[in-house]
Amino acid sequence: xxxxxxxxxxxxxxxxxxxxxxxxxxxxxxxxxxxxxxxxxxxxxxxxxxxxxxxxxxxxxxxxxxxxxxxxxxxxxxxxxxxxxxxxxxxxxxxxxxxxxxxxxxxxxxxxxxxxxxxxxxxxxxxxxxxxxxxxxxxxxxxxxxxxxxxxxxxxxxxxxxxxxxxxxxxxxxxxxxxxxxxxxxxxxxxxxxxxxxxxxxxxxxxxxxxxxxxxxxxxxxxxxxxxxxxxxxxxxxxxxxxxxxxxxxxxxxxxxxxxxxxxxxxxxxxxxxxxxxxxxxxxxxxxxxxxxxxxxxxxxxxxxxxxxxxxxxxxxxxxxxxxxxxxx
Amino acid sequence: xxxxxxxxxxxxxxxxxxxxxxxxxxxxxxxxxxxxxxxxxxxxxxxxxxxxxxxxxxxxxxxxxxxxxxxxxxxxxxxxxxxxxxxxxxxxxxxxxxxxxxxxxxxxxxxxxxxxxxxxxxxxxxxxxxxxxxxxxxxxxxxxxxxxxxxxxxxxxxxxxxxxxxxxxxxxxxxxxxxxxxxxxxxxxxxxxxxxxxxxxxxxxxxxxxxxxxxxxxxxxxxxxxxxxxxxxxxxxxxxxxxxxxxxxxxxxxxxxxxxxx
Amino acid sequence: xxxxxxxxxxxxxxxxxxxxxxxxxxxxxxxxxxxxxxxxxxxxxxxxxxxxxxxxxxxxxxxxxxxxxxxxxxxxxxxxxxxxxxxxxxxxxxxxxxxxxxxxxxxxxxxxxxxxxxxxxxxxxxxxxxxxxxxxxxxxxxxxxxxxxxxxxxxxxxxxxxxxxxxxxxxxxxxxxxxxxxxxxxxxxxxxxxxxxxxxxxxxxxxxxxxxxxxxxxxxxxxxxxxxxxxxxxxxxxxxxxxxxxxxxxxxxxxxxxxxxxxxxxxxxxxxxxxxxxxxxxxxxxxxxxxxxxxx
Numbered sequence: 060x061x062x063x064x065x066x067x068x069x070x071x072x073x074x075x076x077x078x079x080x081x082x083x084x085x086x087x088x089x090x091x092x093x094x095x096x097x098x099x100x101x102x103x104x105x106x107x108x109x110x111x112x113x114x115x116x117x118x119x120x121x122x123x124x125x126x127x128x129x130x131x132x133x134x135x136x137x138x139x140x141x142x143x144x145x146x147x148x149x150x151x152x153x154x155x156x157x158x159x160x161x162x163x164x165x166x167x168x169x170x171x172x173x174x175x176x177x178x179x180x181x182x183x184x185x186x187x188x189x190x191x192x193x194x195x196x197x198x199x200x201x202x203x204x205x206x207x208x209x210x211x212x213x214x215x216x217x218x219x220x221x222x223x224x225x226x227x228x229x230x231x232x233x234x235x236x237x238x239x240x241x242x243x244x245x246x247x248x249x250x251x252x253x254x255x256x257x258x259x260x261x262x263x264x265x266x267x268x269x270x271x272x273x274x275x276x277x278x279x280x281x282x283x284x285x286x287x288x289x290x291x292x293x294x295x296x297x298x299x300x301x302x303x304x305x306x307x308x309x310x311x312x313x314x315x316x317x318x319x320x321x322x323x324x325x326x327x328x329x330x331x332x333x334x335x336x337x338x339x340x341x342x343x344x345x346x347x348x349x350x351x352x353x354x355x356x357x358x359x360x361x362x363x364x365x366x367x368x369x370x371x372x373x374x375x376x377x378x379x380x381x382x383x384x385x386x387x388x
Numbered sequence: 389x390x391x392x393x394x395x396x397x398x399x400x401x402x403x404x405x406x407x408x409x410x411x412x413x414x415x416x417x418x419x420x421x422x423x424x425x426x427x428x429x430x431x432x433x434x435x436x437x438x439x440x441x442x443x444x445x446x447x448x449x450x451x452x453x454x455x456x457x458x459x460x461x462x463x464x465x466x467x468x469x470x471x472x473x474x475x476x477x478x479x480x481x482x483x484x485x486x487x488x489x490x491x492x493x494x495x496x497x498x499x500x501x502x503x504x505x506x507x508x509x510x511x512x513x514x515x516x517x518x519x520x521x522x523x524x525x526x527x528x529x530x531x532x533x534x535x536x537x538x539x540x541x542x543x544x545x546x547x548x549x550x551x552x553x554x555x556x557x558x559x560x561x562x563x564x565x566x567x568x569x570x571x572x573x574x575x576x577x578x579x580x581x582x583x584x585x586x587x588x589x590x591x592x593x594x595x596x597x598x599x600x601x602x603x604x605x606x607x608x609x610x611x612x613x614x615x616x617x618x619x620x621x622x623x624x625x626x627x628x629x630x631x632x633x634x635x636x637x638x639x640x641x642x643x644x645x646x647x648x649x650x
Numbered sequence: 651x652x653x654x655x656x657x658x659x660x661x662x663x664x665x666x667x668x669x670x671x672x673x674x675x676x677x678x679x680x681x682x683x684x685x686x687x688x689x690x691x692x693x694x695x696x697x698x699x700x701x702x703x704x705x706x707x708x709x710x711x712x713x714x715x716x717x718x719x720x721x722x723x724x725x726x727x728x729x730x731x732x733x734x735x736x737x738x739x740x741x742x743x744x745x746x747x748x749x750x751x752x753x754x755x756x757x758x759x760x761x762x763x764x765x766x767x768x769x770x771x772x773x774x775x776x777x778x779x780x781x782x783x784x785x786x787x788x789x790x791x792x793x794x795x796x797x798x799x800x801x802x803x804x805x806x807x808x809x810x811x812x813x814x815x816x817x818x819x820x821x822x823x824x825x826x827x828x829x830x831x832x833x834x835x836x837x838x839x840x841x842x843x844x845x846x847x848x849x850x851x852x853x854x855x856x857x858x859x860x861x862x863x864x865x866x867x868x869x870x871x872x873x874x875x876x877x878x879x880x881x882x883x884x885x886x887x888x889x890x891x892x893x894x895x896x897x898x899x900x901x902x903x904x905x906x907x908x909x910x911x912x913x914x915x916x917x918x919x920x921x922x923x924x925x926x927x928x929x930x931x932x933x934x935x936x937x938x939x940x941x942x943x944x945x946x
Contacts, residue, residue: 129750131691176926180933183689183888186750187880188925190691194877194918202916243511249521250510251496251503254489258497262484268446269564270472270501309870313754320751350765357758364752365741 084328088238091332095230103230104298105339110233111294113335114240116318118288120326120334121244123319125253126280127260128182131312132189135173136166136285138196138307140292145213145302146206154217155232159293166289167282174281178274185277193312197304212303215296233294240287241328247283248326256280310353314338317356320363398459399423400445400568400599405454405464407440414440415451416623422568427590427600429610432620433643441620442603445570446478447471458567472501475567479557481576485545491556492541495528496521498560531559535589551582555589568599575606587613611635619643656788661906667795668864668878669902670802674857675879676886676894677809678850684826684889685846688738688749694876695760696734696851697858700727701867702768704859705775716778724855730760731851735844764869772868777860798860805856806895809849813891822846826889878905881921885928887935896936 091110095103115137122128143165144158173192177184200207207213218225219232247253259266259276266276296302315338322334337359342352400422407415415437422428430438443449444456447468456464458474466474477498485494503524509517532538535555545553554574561569574590575583583606590600590613604610610617611631619627619640627637634640675693682690700723707719714722734756742749782793813819824832825842832839854876861875882901886893901924908920928936 127747129747129754131754173926176929180929182747183683183750184884184925184929186689187884188922188929190880191877191918191922191925195916195922198916198918202913202919246513247510250517251500251505251521251524252507252510254486254493254497255500257488258486258494261486261488262480264448264468265480265484265486267468268472268476268478268480269498269560270469272467272469275469313758316751316754317758350770351762353758353765354762357755357760357762360755360758361737361752364748364755365737 080327080329084241087328087332088234091234092231095227100226103226105343107230107233107298108295109332109335109339110230110237111291111298111335112315112318112339113331114233114237114294115288115291115315116322116334116338117240117244117326117331118284118291119315120319120322120324120331121287122280122284123324124326125256125260126182126277126284128277128280129186129316130189130284131186131309131316132192133284133288133315134307134309134312135189135192135196136170136288137292137295137311137315138200138302138304139169140166140289140294141296141302141307142200142203142207142213142292143289144293144296145208145215148215148217149213150206152217154219155215155293155297156219158296159236159290162289162293163286166292167286169289170282170285171278173285174278178277179272185281189312190309193309196307200304200307208303210304212301212306214301216300219297229298229300233298236290236294237331238328240290241326241331244326252279314356317360321359323363398567400458400601401456402441402444403455403457405441405444405451405456407437407444407449407451414623415444417454418620418623418625419454420618420625420628422599422601423616424567424599425594425596426615427594427602427613429614429617430601430603430620431605431607431610431617435622436620437623438603438620439572440623442570442572442601445568445601446476472564472566476570477561477564477566477568478570479554479561479572479574481572483545483550483553483557485553485556485560487544487546490542490544491537491548492525492528492532494545494556495531495559495563496524498563499524499527502564528559528563531563534592535559549582551578551585554578554582554586558589558593562593562598567597568601569593571600571602571604573604574602575604575609583609657910658907659789661910662903663789663791663795665903665906666899667798667902668861668906669882669899670798670806671857671861671898672878672882672901673895673898674802674805674853675876676882676898677806677891678853678857679876679879679883680886680888680891680894681822681846681850681853683883685822685843686735686738686742686749687746687829688742688753690734690850691750691753692734692757692760693850693854693879694858695757695764696727696730697854697876698867698869698871699730699760699764700724700855701775701858701862702764702773702869703727705773705867706768709773709775720859724852727851727855728848731847732844735847739840739843761869768869770869772866772871775859775862775867777863794863801856801860805853809853810891818842818845877918877921878902881925884925885932885936887932887937890935890937893935893937900936 091106094106115133118136119130119133122130140162143162144155147153147158147161173188174185177188201209216225219228255266255271256276256279259271259273263273263276267273318334318338321337322330325331341355342349345352345355402418402420405415405418406413418437418441430441432438440449444451444464447466451464454464455462458476461474463471463474486497489497503520505517505520508514509520529538529541532541535558537552537555537559540548540552540556545556548556558574574586578586587609593600602610602614614631617629617631617634618625619634621643626643627634627640629637679690679693682688703723703726704719707714707722708716734753737756738749738752741752777794777797779793779797784791813822821832821837821842822845824835824837825839829839857879858875865871865875878901879898882897883894885897885900901921904924905917905920909917
């Protein structure tokens, strides 16, 4: 079975999305919009960060879904977006309203620049290069000197809309952007480019025969993913009000992948929120048992990956096994 | 939206093509042509080099010597992704449809290259982009109806029988109105009823501005469908002619009697 | 001899010594990839765990001898590698990508286990070789250098002998060429793949124990030392065993030169650029061979 990827994804997306799921998304939006009114400052802050992380989870999920690639280096694009926002504020006095779009565009460019060398090669090279990318983040930040604030990092405190409560802005901006990103990605599924990327993921030769090289598909998927990650970084900087090198390590990047996998690779609102909540809240809840956090994440990842989320697929594999046949991957 | 430099009715010509892998020559000075309005078969015993020649046409292999040209325009240096632009299209021996897309979307993908919508259209509900998607969907539905597949438009391909999946691939290949349709063992894995249906569909596609090239093991299909046949053996072309001529060719008979598979 | 040349020579020498260790790590990664088509991101964490087991049994009051401790650690690690393989084999039936993601899960669990059992502190672990050094033609060589060269040289020699000359080696090559064809021919591919995982883990542990004295040991450092091994494997084309040895030596020497002449604070960035450059200049690896890692 060559070139079959079988990524961790839902088959249900785009316009085939059934009504109950869409309804659930609207209900979730309404509930989220009401949280600051009923919950205290701590929860408003935490859920705000959850939603920023949900966008980050979407960026890794997009690459997995449309590129069929694993990235453990998205902390790089996250850090890039975050520092872009923080530095624009500190050096030029610009708010996240400028910082976020700048981060999105520059992130896409950076994504292309990174994926370019492996554009025609197997995805394993990309996966390994992302590991190096993640390990390079802290040393690059420190190397950037005082402009990046060194170990201490930088503060992000300029409000998007002057005069309104900054705490509420730190909550509602991620909410609005998360909703927008989910909508944009749902539209993308129906676009010409969406069809190309999905076909190229499963059958690169078919995509080539119809005019789209592997390089095109690799670069496009990576550019979009990096842009979304960069936006997520910008949101994280704004919501958490601070950026520093130790929030962008290899572990950060791996946890993002964990968040994507435990949300079953969903690019929908509920899935992304579940992934974002998982990676934001587990370290908070288990703060006293910090050493156990990697074990929890690793176990969750293995559980979802080994048991699979598609009951039909698991059943089919089981049946094939009982029948004595085995699939050759 | 075809390249203007390729004139209608142009032939696909293969001239003295040689190909070798690690010193082993799989194609030796092969020359042949394919004509518009015809179905041309490419046959030969196992290992004769027909798949290698097919891969030279699609661009997967690059021959060390010789030229391949469509209407005089050289193709042999073009990578696979650029051959679609000059009007080549193909199906695959192992069905290569995207399981996540439904049938009509798989066919729409066949037209993606013709699209003009940009990245903004991909994400935003802009009128031009929406119109293009609708137009593309309409074109795909038209081809599906022509091939009697409209009933499957909204289903995913994985659940369809192999014969139907093959027809969906052919729909995807012709939706962009190519000049050349390359079919890689289209009857592989099909039952006799499906093969008959496939044959009927391919006959219906014959038109003055399309050339169809079929690599196939199923001799009945080749003999009933093709206008002309090229026979390869040991990397060389040994015969060319109508099905009747090929059936009567002593060289071909000798080659095929030695190969009891067919 | 001028001072600059002297510096250069000694940088190249120590680069070659550490390069041998990167090569051993890379060989394990490539063996696993060839046998099971999975990129094993848990390779470094498993080696780190072995380092801590040895540390625990010798220094932390275990009181066991060094050799006995290493044997215990090897046994534990090989068993864990087989368990990992068991998990991965089930998963990669669906797709190679899932297998690779699963190795990340294993790496997280192993990292957590090390933190829970041994804490997140940095510890030192030395080799039980006499401290000795000499100056040959102006080049300072130590007993550590020779220990590394002797161990890695003999391990690699034995590995290549086994792969080239024995039935097990033929089986490994057959499975890495085509797992499907090997199964059709009646090979027990699970035994061969399991063996590849076990041997790879052994190589990783050997490399880690040899490299820890030159740096230090913590729950994350050895995992990132594996980045050098990954870079070595990528330089070698990821499917070539000789290629990963050459890759290891190149990584060892160039990294040494870079950190001496430019900066020692950008080593991951340097490796990233080295890998990206190599991918562009030598898409099939620095030693050309058929059946490389490219998808075509």
